[in-house]
């Protein structure tokens with residue numbers, strides 16, 4: 376198991392430290408950690424947020440554990456040297472087109488949700504967001520029209536193979552859960568998403584055991600706060616997924632709890648090289664103070680073991696240990712508590 380460890384900057388190294396303690400405690404055979412410097416750490420050490428040597432490590436590794444990047448002291452650098460280029464560059468470089476973001480309510484945390492506890496308590500969903508296409512990666516610019524007015528423009532497009540590969544990821548995910556897939560689009564207005572819907576239906580024919588439904592994105596935004604318990608798996612494009620997955624994560628309670636996977640290939644369930652990271656950023660406001668909640672990072676490790684190495688039992692053990700720590704009242708600052716990074720790590724290790 377060759378694991379690239381890219382802790383990044385800000386709270387990244389602090390939370391990564393705890394995740395690696397958990398990995399160590401599992402005492403898995405044949406683990407090789409390949410450390411790399413990304414984001415602000417990459418810029419300081421190697422002169423670039425995503426140095427060629429770091430990309431080489433990413434290619435060599437079987438999976439990538441990623442902390443966070445976003446060092447504010449680098450904000451005045453040119454765009455290509457900013458820390459965030461590390462994560463964007465890795466997604467592109469490795470064709471990580473499928474972003475899996477589970478959002479599940481942990482027992483006892485319903486009060487932390489922005490929603491009413493009885494509504495939040497039912498949340499158990501997975502958002503599958505396409506990560507390599509859509510309007511984010513189309514041609515774009517600001518041009519001057521003949522009459523002198525300036526016009527900003529961004530081209531939205533999806534080729535059918537791009538939709539097909541994310542569809543397969545989503546259908547397979549639904550097979551492993553409650554068997555319900557909701558495809559979120561805007562096919563009433565956008566041709567791109569008419570094709571999206573057509574391809575979803577086509578691919579759906581290969582998965583008779585999954586119930587496919589369709590929802591327009593504006594309604595989906597409403598349903599996510601009205602009755603999030605209705606969703607099992609949601610699949611959607613890059614931009615809609617960006618917005619809806621942030622929204623869904625906040626329905627659960629804290630940003631310090633949510634993990635994600637960015638995956639490449641579709642055809643094999645295991646053995647796919649993925650990048651696993653918390654959904655939060657590098658939290659410069661609390662960096663270096665031992666205050667960050669490492670749970671999202673630890674849960675990202677669990678998802679990595681499951682997806683990249685087929686270690687389901689180990690993944691479940693980690694997830695259960697985190698859930699038990701929360702049920703026992705261990706609370707970081709993000710959850711209104713006082714437990715620090717190491718203390719939370721200790722609590723998870725003890726329950727593991």
Ligand code: NAI
Pocket residue numbers: 386442443444445446447459462630631652654655656657658659660661666667668669671707708709
């Ligand atoms: P952020 O997620 O870093 O922080 C938002 C708020 O949540 C802050 O108050 C922070 O203290 C808190 N928070 C975040 N993670 C926490 C944790 N594990 N435990 C306790 N509290 C936590 O988002 P923000 O402030 O918008 O961005 C900071 C930097 O991170 C920016 O430069 C941004 O571009 C970058 N960023 C990087 C991402 C990545 O590496 N994948 C994702 C999102 C943002």
Ligand code: MG
Pocket residue numbers: 617618621
């Ligand atoms: Mg976002």
